[in-house]
Amino acid sequence: MLALVQRAFGGPDVFTFDDVADPVPAPGELLVQVRACGLNRLDLLQRAAPLARGFSLPHIAGLDVAGVVVGHGAGLDDAAPAIGSRVLVDPVSTCGRCDRCIAGHTPYCEQLRTVGSTRPGGFAELVAVPAAHAYPIPVGMNYVEAAALPVPYITAWHALMVAGKLRPGETVLINGAGAGVSIALIQFAKAAGATVIGTIRGAARTARAVQVGCDHVIDCVTDHVTGHDVDDIASSVVRLTGGRGVDLAVDHVGPALFEATINSLAICGRMVFCGTTTGVRAEFDLPAVYHWGRTLIGAGGYHPYEFVDMLAAVAKHDLRPVIDSVRPFRELPQALARMEAGGFFGRLIVEM
Numbered sequence: 015m016l017a018l019v020q021r022a023f024g025g026p027d028v029f030t031f032d033d034v035a036d037p038v039p040a041p042g043e044l045l046v047q048v049r050a051c052g053l054n055r056l057d058l059l060q061r062a063a064p065l066a067r068g069f070s071l072p073h074i075a076g077l078d079v080a081g082v083v084v085g086h087g088a089g090l091d092d093a094a095p096a097i098g099s100r101v102l103v104d105p106v107s108t109c110g111r112c113d114r115c116i117a118g119h120t121p122y123c124e125q126l127r128t129v130g131s132t133r134p135g136g137f138a139e140l141v142a143v144p145a146a147h148a149y150p151i152p153v154g155m156n157y158v159e160a161a162a163l164p165v166p167y168i169t170a171w172h173a174l175m176v177a178g179k180l181r182p183g184e185t186v187l188i189n190g191a192g193a194g195v196s197i198a199l200i201q202f203a204k205a206a207g208a209t210v211i212g213t214i215r216g217a218a219r220t221a222r223a224v225q226v227g228c229d230h231v232i233d234c235v236t237d238h239v240t241g242h243d244v245d246d247i248a249s250s251v252v253r254l255t256g257g258r259g260v261d262l263a264v265d266h267v268g269p270a271l272f273e274a275t276i277n278s279l280a281i282c283g284r285m286v287f288c289g290t291t292t293g294v295r296a297e298f299d300l301p302a303v304y305h306w307g308r309t310l311i312g313a314g315g316y317h318p319y320e321f322v323d324m325l326a327a328v329a330k331h332d333l334r335p336v337i338d339s340v341r342p343f344r345e346l347p348q349a350l351a352r353m354e355a356g357g358f359f360g361r362l363i364v365e366m
C-alpha cells in the first residue's frame with residue numbers, strides 16, 4: 015500500500031511517500047480502507063520529536079480515520095462492524111487489564127496505544143484498528159466530515175463537559191476559535207445552553223467564529239513588536255460579561271494566552287487547559303488564582319465511553335464539523351504545510 019512514512023525527526027522532508035506492506039489485522043482488529051484522514055498538530059509535533067511513550071520509527075501518522083471495513087482479524091463476534099461498513103475510529107485504545115485500568119484510571123492505561131501516534135495511522139491506504147473502537151459513521155455524514163470528528167470532538171467534549179462540568183446558562187471563554195477543537199467546543203457549548211466568547215486573530219476569521227456560534231468574539235490585537243496584547247483579552251471579557259468574568263474557560267493555546275485567560279475568569283471560575291500550541295511553560299501570578307477561588311483543571315485523558323457520549327451528542331444536536339480544506343492524499347505534504355503555517359479555519363482533511 016501507499017503510505018506517508020516518517021523515517022527520522024526533523025522538518026517536512028522526513029515524510030516520504032513509500033510503498034509498504036499492507037497491515038494485517040491482529041485478533042480483535044479490523045482492516046480499514048482509509049477514505050479520509052484528518053490532520054492534527056500532533057502530526058507535526060511528533061515529526062520533530064517523539065512525544066508519546068511507545069512512539070517508534072518508521073512511523074505512519076494520521077489520528078483521525080474514516081473508511082470502509084475490508085478485513086477482519088481473528089476472534090471478532092457479531093458486534094464487530096461488518097465488512098463493507100462505514101466507520102470512524104476512536105484512535106485511543108486501552109488494555110482493561112493493567113493496574114491503572116482496574117483502578118478506574120483507564121485514560122492512563124499502561125498499555126495505551128493511539129492510532130497515528132503509537133501505532134500506525136491513517137496517512138496510508140489501509141490501517142488496522144481495534145474493532146471495539148470503530149463506530150458507524152453518523153447518518154448523513156460523508157467520509158470527510160467523519161474524519162473531522164474524532165480527536166477535536168472528543169478533546170472538546172472531555173474538556174468542556176467532563177473536566178469543565180459546563181452547566182446551562184454559564185458563560186464560556188474559548189481561545190483560538192478557528193481551530194478544529196475550538197469549533198467543536200463552541201458547538202457543544204451552544205448545544206448545552208451556554209454563552210460563548212471566542213478569541214481569534216483577524217477580521218475575516220472573527221466573522222467566521224460568529225457564524226459557527228460564538229456570541230462574542232475578541233479579535234486578539236497583534237502588536238508585531240510585543241506579540242499578543244494579552245491584557246486586552248481579559249479587559250474585553252470583563253466588559254462583555256458586565257464586570258463578572260466567565261464561569262469557565264477552555265484553552266489549548268498555552269502560554270501566549272494563559273495568564274490573560276486566568277484573568278478573564280469570574281470569582282470561583284474554572285479554567286480547563288489541554289494544549290501547548292505556543293509552548294509548555296506558562297507564567298502567572300499565584301494570587302490571581304487563589305485569591306479569587308479560581309480552579310485550574312488539566313483536561314487529562316478520556317474514558318472510552320466518553321467517545322460514545324460525544325458521538326451521541328453530535329447526532330442529537332446534528333452538529334457538523336467545519337472543514338477548512340480537503341486535498342487528495344498525494345497532496346498531504348501541502349496540507350501539513352498549511353497547518354504549520356497557521357491561519358486556517360476548521361479541519362484540514364486528505365481524501366483517498
Ligand SMILES: [Zn+2]
Nearest residue numbers: 109112115123
Ligand atoms: Zn490498561
